[in-house]
Amino acid sequence: MELIAVGTELLLGQIVNSNAAAIGSRLADEGFDAHYQVTVGDNLRRLTETIRTALERSDAVILTGGIGPTQDDMTKNALCELTGRSMVRDEPHADKIRARVAAIGGPPPTSALRMADYPEGSDPLPNRNGAALGVALSHDGKLVFAVPGVPREMTVMIDEQVMPRLRAAIDAPTVLRSRVIKTWGHGEAHISDVLGDLYETSNPSIAYLIDETEVRIRISAKADAEQQALALIAPVQAEIERRLDGYIFGYDDATGIGVLGEHLAARSWSIALAEVATAGLVSSRLAANPAVPFAGGTTLSAGDETTAFDLARRVAQEFDAAVAVGIARALPDDESTPAAMVVPLAVVTPEGEKEHTIRVLGDGERARTHAASSAVHVARLAVQGRWSVGPG
Structure with missing residues (x-):
């Protein structure tokens, strides 16, 4: 499978290409392998060549965007150019466009009727949320689909028109299932080394995802049925759990803050924070999660020289909290090469x-966000009765 996003505005960064993520996710849910995602501007020659290249290496191609009424909407023209077809008009649909425009006043401009056009011999795809017809066609044994670029129109057409045709035409596993294992305490490079041999497998496959100081390992398996896919995942998951014992904090949708909140609630403890280096970031994240028994937080100026321990003890008393975290000001680590920031952090519990x-490479903002992420996990470990990460 290959996805082509059409629109110069995407190349200029004027619009975020959310369609690529949405379609990629739907293809993965159905068990289809999407090997390429390409973005091309509103240029007939380049668009035609992009489609040609896609058809040389992929069994099916989905184009999103470029099927509207204006001169720069060229997707259908490119399909005609590539396949040697003429453009034809769906007159009943053109009448619907005329009626739609008349309902809001005035005759439709000629350009609006272009949304009723499609390459001869292709299947026009109805657009339940808009006016522009989509396209489904077969060329040299390959499938090509053109859907709107407007997300609410694209989503419905993908689900109702494209996916059923793909399922009927392409022999692919009916399900793809994934498990995400979330870790903290090791960097991506270290985890990659620890799990290196597992990466060589293709089904299930594993991938690494980074979110601030967390490393996530995604295990994905394809099979004819959900239980078969889960059975493929299970032994790989067990082996990862064995190798990363003590570093895993959750799975799938779990978050460090959510897990911290669960353990605090289980012990009927509340938490408070005093922050310098993180400038209130941790407090705002905890306060935004209703599952966290958050007692309160204090933010001090960047020049405050209070120690992390004193900050934690002071805020525990101020908010009558069982657990308190103090995050002192960030300091340059003069002995580090390349330069790093050092953030002292203290946790107090009953x-x-x-x-x-916490040592963080980079500037002050990176130190702030990474220290905030680490503070959550250090507090989580302390509430669990574990004062350090790792086995045990």
Whole structure:
């Protein structure tokens, strides 16, 4: 499978290509392999060549965008150019466009009727949420679909028109299932080394995703039925859990803040924060999650020299919180090459207290976001009764 997003506005960054993510996700849900995503501007020659290249290497191509009424909507013209077809008009649909425009006043401009055009011999695809017809055609044994670029129109046409045709035409597994294992405490490179041999498998496959200081491992399997896909995932998941014992904090939709909230609630503890380096970022994240028993937070100026321990002890008293986190000001690590920032962090609970040092490469903003992510996980471990990450 290949996806081609059409529109110069996408190349200029004026519009975010959310359609690529949406269609890619739908293809994955159906078990189809999407190997390429391409963006091309509103140029007939380049668009035609892009489609030609896609058909040389892919069994099916989905184009999104470029089927509207204006001169720069060239997707259908490119399909005619490539396949040697003439453009024809769906007159009943043209009448609907005329009636639609008349209902809001005035005759339709000639250009509006272009949305009723389609390459001769192709199937015009109805557009339940808009006026422009989509296209489904076969060329040299390959399938080509053209759908609107407007997301609400595209989504319905993909689900109602494109996916059923793909399922009927292409012999692909009926399901693709994934499990995401979420970790904290090791970097991506280290985890890649630990799991290197597992990466060589194709079904299930594994991939690495980064979110601030967290590393996520996605296991994906394709099969004819859901239970078969889950059975393929299970032994790989078990092996990853064995190798990363003590570093896994959740699965799939779990978040570090959510897991922290669960453990706080289970112990009837509340949490408070005093922040310097993170400038209130952790407090705002905790306060935004209703599952976290958040007592309150204090933000101090960047020049405050209070130690992390003193910050934690002070805020625990101020908000009468069982758990308190103090995040002191960030300092340059003069001994580090390349240059790093050092953020002292302390956690106090009814069971003890401990200070951590977080080292972050990069500027102050990177130190802020990464220290905020780490603070959540250090607090999570402390609430779990574990004062350090790793086995045990």
